[in-house]
Amino acid sequence: MSAPLKVAVLGASGRMGAEAVKAVDAATDMELVAALGRGDKLEAILEAGATHVVDLSVPASTEDNVRFAVTHGLHAVVGTTGWDDAKRESLTNLLAENPGTGVLIAPNFALGSVLASAFAATAARYFESVEIIELHHPNKVDAPSGTAVRTAELIAAERAAAGVAASPDATETQLDGARGAVVDGIHVHSVRLRGLVAHQEVLLGGEGEQLTLRHDSYDRASFMPGVLLGLRTVASRPGLTYGLDGYLELGR
Numbered sequence: 001m002s003a004p005l006k007v008a009v010l011g012a013s014g015r016m017g018a019e020a021v022k023a024v025d026a027a028t029d030m031e032l033v034a035a036l037g038r039g040d041k042l043e044a045i046l047e048a049g050a051t052h053v054v055d056l057s058v059p060a061s062t063e064d065n066v067r068f069a070v071t072h073g074l075h076a077v078v079g080t081t082g083w084d085d086a087k088r089e090s091l092t093n094l095l096a097e098n099p100g101t102g103v104l105i106a107p108n109f110a111l112g113s114v115l116a117s118a119f120a121a122t123a124a125r126y127f128e129s130v131e132i133i134e135l136h137h138p139n140k141v142d143a144p145s146g147t148a149v150r151t152a153e154l155i156a157a158e159r160a161a162a163g164v165a166a167s168p169d170a171t172e173t174q175l176d177g178a179r180g181a182v183v184d185g186i187h188v189h190s191v192r193l194r195g196l197v198a199h200q201e202v203l204l205g206g207e208g209e210q211l212t213l214r215h216d217s218y219d220r221a222s223f224m225p226g227v228l229l230g231l232r233t234v235a236s237r238p239g240l241t242y243g244l245d246g247y248l249e250l251g252r
């Protein structure tokens with residue numbers, strides 16, 4: 001049997017971080033060597049001998065955390081939101097200077113969510129209209145969700161490749177925001193409601209019909225198989241992988 005992966009969790013006291021600490025602790029092929037929160041020195045990861053980092057902190061700190069890990073040759077599995085095109089490009093350049101190091105940025109670790117986004121992208125070329133509704137707990141710090149942004153990107157890419165026109169919309173809005181945010185031409189609506197965890201619907205409309213693809217995370221345990229899959233795979237995938245779909249055989 002190979003030696004256990006030595007894992008450090010960043011954002012360890014948060015909703016997701018605490019769940020990841022439990023999941024890593026319970027995995028027989030992993031050893032939790034550090035659990036860091038706000039204010040802890042990143043050098044503690046090195047002192048603990050970590051080979052892998054899980055970042056589940058906040059958008060304001062995730063870039064510094066991951067760049068620190070990569071600079072020291074540690075593989076990183078990242079669930080924190082806020083990784084826009086410019087930040088991912090800059091990270092790709094840093095990874096080129098540190099060959100052999102892998103980073104997975106996964107907007108959503110739930111396998112059902114990853115599949116739902118892939119199904120939505122496949123379906124999107126066959127429908128005239130498409131919009132996304134994401135629904136989350138009210139303590140979420142950002143909107144739209146990283147998952148919705150990623151889903152919109154995948155849908156837009158498929159529609160562009162198929163030469164599908166923009167969704168029809170003759171609306172003149174009376175109030176700013178009434179039609180949600182627009183990501184790559186796709187309207188995204190964000191709901192924040194007590195009692196929710198993480199949910200998304202992709203609405204696909206055609207003449208006389210609608211297809212709705214909905215995914216629900218009722219518990220943060222739903223994200224843990226994806227976190228563990230990421231940890232087990234990331235070292236064998238040097239460079240940056242954006243989306244857990246990159247590690248799954250989705251037949252696309």
Ligand SMILES: NC(=O)C1=CN([C@@H]2O[C@H](COP(=O)(O)OP(=O)(O)OC[C@H]3O[C@@H](n4cnc5c(N)ncnc54)[C@H](OP(=O)(O)O)[C@@H]3O)[C@@H](O)[C@H]2O)C=CC1
Binds near residue numbers: 038057109
């Ligand atoms: N990819 C996925 O599947 C999922 C991703 N997420 C994303 O993960 C992130 C965290 O979500 P959630 O757990 O709900 O948020 P929380 O606010 O519950 O947790 C974030 C934690 O990070 C801590 N923190 C702040 N700054 C730092 C730092 N510099 N280094 C280390 N830790 C720090 C916070 O401490 P303090 O409280 O003191 O600020 C807090 O404990 C979000 O971006 C969210 O969108 C969430 C669920 C699933």
Ligand SMILES: O=C(O)C1=N[C@H](C(=O)O)C[C@H](O)C1
Binds near residue numbers: 107108136140144
């Ligand atoms: O903050 C959350 O809770 C979640 N964040 C991620 C996102 O922004 O997509 C993943 C999931 O939706 C839960």
